[in-house]
Amino acid sequence: MADSDSNKITREYFDSLLLQMRHIDSKPADTGIVLFGQTFDTPIATAALSHLNNTADNGMANMARGALMAGALCFSGMGETEEIRAMCRTGAKVIKIVKPHADNSVVFAKIREAEDEGAFGTGMDIDHAFGSNGEYDNVMGLPMRSKSLEEMRSFVNSTDLPFIVKGVLSVSDALKCLEIGAAGIIVSHHHGIMSSAVPPLYILPKIREAVGDRMTVFVDCCIESGMDAFKALALGADAVCTGRAIIPPLKENGAEGVRDKLLAMTGELKAVMSRTGFGMLKDIDDSVIVKRDF
Numbered sequence: 001m002a003d004s005d006s007n008k009i010t011r012e013y014f015d016s017l018l019l020q021m022r023h024i025d026s027k028p029a030d031t032g033i034v035l036f037g038q039t040f041d042t043p044i045a046t047a048a049l050s051h052l053n054n055t056a057d058n059g060m061a062n063m064a065r066g067a068l069m070a071g072a073l074c075f076s077g078m079g080e081t082e083e084i085r086a087m088c089r090t091g092a093k094v095i096k097i098v099k100p101h102a103d104n105s106v107v108f109a110k111i112r113e114a115e116d117e118g119a120f121g122t123g124m125d126i127d128h129a130f131g132s133n134g135e136y137d138n139v140m141g142l143p144m145r146s147k148s149l150e151e152m153r154s155f156v157n158s159t160d161l162p163f164i165v166k167g168v169l170s171v172s173d174a175l176k177c178l179e180i181g182a183a184g185i186i187v188s189h190h191h192g193i194m195s196s197a198v199p200p201l202y203i204l205p206k207i208r209e210a211v212g213d214r215m216t217v218f219v220d221c222c223i224e225s226g227m228d229a230f231k232a233l234a235l236g237a238d239a240v241c242t243g244r245a246i247i248p249p250l251k252e253n254g255a256e257g258v259r260d261k262l263l264a265m266t267g268e269l270k271a272v273m274s275r276t277g278f279g280m281l282k283d284i285d286d287s288v289i290v291k292r293d294f
């Protein structure tokens with residue numbers, strides 16, 4: 001995945017978007033946001049990472065603790081019961097993303113586990129169904145399978161938790177998520193799970209136009225700074241997730257490292273909002289975005 005050109009293309013697309021400034025009548029901006037009824041200090045969440053216990057002491061729980069200290073939402077990827085338990089016990093609001101396990105009884109059990117451990121939400125990364133040979137994937141010995149609309153609907157209907165579909169990279173899938181009653185989607189190519197994937201920010205305005213305000217729209221992939229977050233919000237996201245950017249600070253400084261990275265990114269976001277004349281997240285639109293053509 002790391003070698004996929006999709007990350008490079010996505011990075012270049014971010015960097016091709018430039019901003020006008022608007023200072024007259026502008027005031028210091030507010031980065032507060034309500035997501036699924038809960039107030040957060042920032043629209044920058046930690047991405048659905050996994051296996052962080054292999055790279056840092058208590059890596060998964062410390063990601064959650066760092067998010068909590070920064071007033072941020074925390075996503076979690078695949079992992080065992082002990083990991084989601086430790087994450088939820090930090091007090092962080094954790095959304096557990098379940099893999100598209102071939103056996104639906106595993107999916108339902110994982111959703112139930114998220115509920116039992118006190119997760120704030122759940123969901124599925126639908127983009128992990130296939131491997132690079134086009135057959136169903138096998139993730140660390142666990143068989144995966146793509147899901148039908150009716151199967152997806154049964155997952156959504158099996159829980160009262162907000163259900164977030166991760167790995168949406170087309171208007172078509174976004175509309176299907178709306179149809180099944182998903183609370184939200186994450187527009188993402190899973191850090192380059194397929195080469196030549198369209199940058200999430202390129203397809204985002206079309207997705208937003210199609211779903212309107214009937215779903216919460218997150219974006220991830222290559223979000224490393226508050227400026228990146230701003231560009232995603234300007235093109236239609238409600239909130240964003242940052243993944244690989246929090247791993248080095250997590251390794252170096254644990255939960256405090258994650259907290260500091262999220263606070264720094266939120267500070268950058270606040271600065272660019274203030275300088276572009278957007279006082280509140282809900283005010284942000286694409287009116288200051290200029291696509292570089294020189």
Ligand SMILES: Cc1cc2nc3c(=O)[nH]c(=O)nc-3n(C[C@H](O)[C@H](O)[C@H](O)COP(=O)(O)O)c2cc1C
Pocket residue numbers: 047048049050051076077078097125166188189190191220221222223241242243244245
């Ligand atoms: C170490 C690592 C583990 C990940 N594990 C999962 C996972 O279990 N489930 C999932 O949906 N995404 C997983 N992802 C993908 C991230 O959630 C995210 O979509 C991707 O890294 C893009 O964001 P980024 O460019 O900010 O890292 C993982 C990513 C990394 C780097």
